[in-house]
Amino acid sequence: MSNDGLGSWSTLDASGDDIEAENGTDLLTPQDDFSHGYPIADILISIFILLISIFGLMGNGTVVCFLGFSMKRNPFTTFILHLAAADLGTLICLFSFSIINLLESISFLPFYDYYLLISIGIFPLLFMYNTGQYLLTAISMDRCVSVLFPLWxxxxxxxxxxxxxxxxxxxxSFLLSAIDLSLSISKITVDLIFYQLLxxxxxxxxxxTLSTLVLFIKVYFRSQQRKKGKAVIAILLAxxxxxFLAFPFTCILLIHFADHGENNTVKFLGLLCSCLNSSVNPLIYFLVGRKKHSRSRETLKVIFQRVFKEEEHGREEVELSVSLQI
Structure with missing residues (x-):
């Protein structure tokens, strides 16, 4: 077991006696890996994660409040609402991790408490991260069908x-995370997280990748499509x-299992990439929805409506054209 940085990502199979035996010292005064402190790069990355998470929590919280309470939902906004909720959960976990890492780095948190908090907290993080990944995959496929077969x-x-x-x-996602946690608590040596990530x-x-290529071609290489849909552009950017950001987190975790967690800074970089990805979607909606050359200030509600209500208007136009053909 590696006692570095984020501790063990995959197991809770070390009791207090086992950890004490490995360290050869008292738990509250470890003199092995943790006695040397954190590299300055890991501390700086934790601070960046903390700051970015704050903005991401505000952005995703705004999207959840708007889509959940201020706007009539349609099939597209239902996906976006759940994606924002998953990103919100991911950022809460990353925000907590950054605080725990900073407290441990300045010796305010005993090693055993740090290890226990990180080992238990990794499962909610993977739950939210996997949920967001599955939701974005479903959204990408849904958008591909909408541009390839709009009438259907x-x-x-x-x-x-x-x-x-x-x-x-x-x-x-919840069942997979619950099975991981149950196996870890039961000390069953099955690296289910590795196979799940794979x-x-x-x-x-x-x-x-296929959905991104299809949307890219439809948006930028169709000469007859003069007006590019804002919803499609927002999903393409997401x-x-x-x-480029979140998927490397999965690759880093897979590498972590392969080298038994030897490179701690790489794991922090993976967390930073995941944090950036979970925080960027509200900014995408804002930039895509706003009017480029408008001098008047628009509220977030107006900007988000410009992106999310497009689907509803498009549905009405298609239904009207079908009725006219009949």
Whole structure:
């Protein structure tokens, strides 16, 4: 077991006696790895995570409040609401981790408490991170169908399909995290998290990459499409940021299992990438929804409505064109 930085990502299989035996000293005065303190890079990254998380919590909280209470939901905004909730949960976990790491780095937190908090807290983080990854995969596929088969998507799509998909994703993610936690508490030496992350990479990455390419082609290379949909552009940017920021977090975790957690700074960089990805979506909605050359100040409600109500208007236009053809 590696006693560095974030501790063990995958197990709770060390009792107090085992940890004390490994260190060879009293738990409150460890003299092995933790006696040397944290590298300055790890402390700085933890501070960046803390600051970025604050802005991300404010942004995702605004999106959740707006879509949950101030706007009539449609199939598209249902996905966005659940994605914002998953990002909010991820940022809460990362915010807590950064505080715990900073407290441990200045010796305000005993090693055993630090190890226990990190080991238990990693499961809510993976739960929220996996939920966001699955939701974004579902959103990308839904957007691809909407641009490839717009008539079917808006006229023959099941009415509560988005809600059912979101509920299924939350349940699956929770069950996987609960199984991981149960196996770890039971001290069963099965690295289920490794295989779960590997499955996520094998399933989600190709689907997201394909969806990103399809949306990119439809948005930028269709000469007959004069007006580019704001909702499609927002999802395309969210997918690109995920592929460049959040997905490396999965790769870093897989590398962590391979080298038994030897490189602690790499793990902090992975957490920073995940933090940036979970915080960037509200900024994307804001930049896509605002008018570029407008001198008047617009409220966030007006800007978000410009992005999220587009789906509703598009549905009405398609239904009207179908009725005219009939």
């Amino acid at each position: 998507h808006r006229c023959h799509r099941p009415p509560h399909f988005s809600t059912l998909v979101c509920a299924t994703i939350w349940i699956i 499955m996520n990479a094998i399933l989600c990455l190709p689907l997201m 997918l690109l940021f995920f592929l």
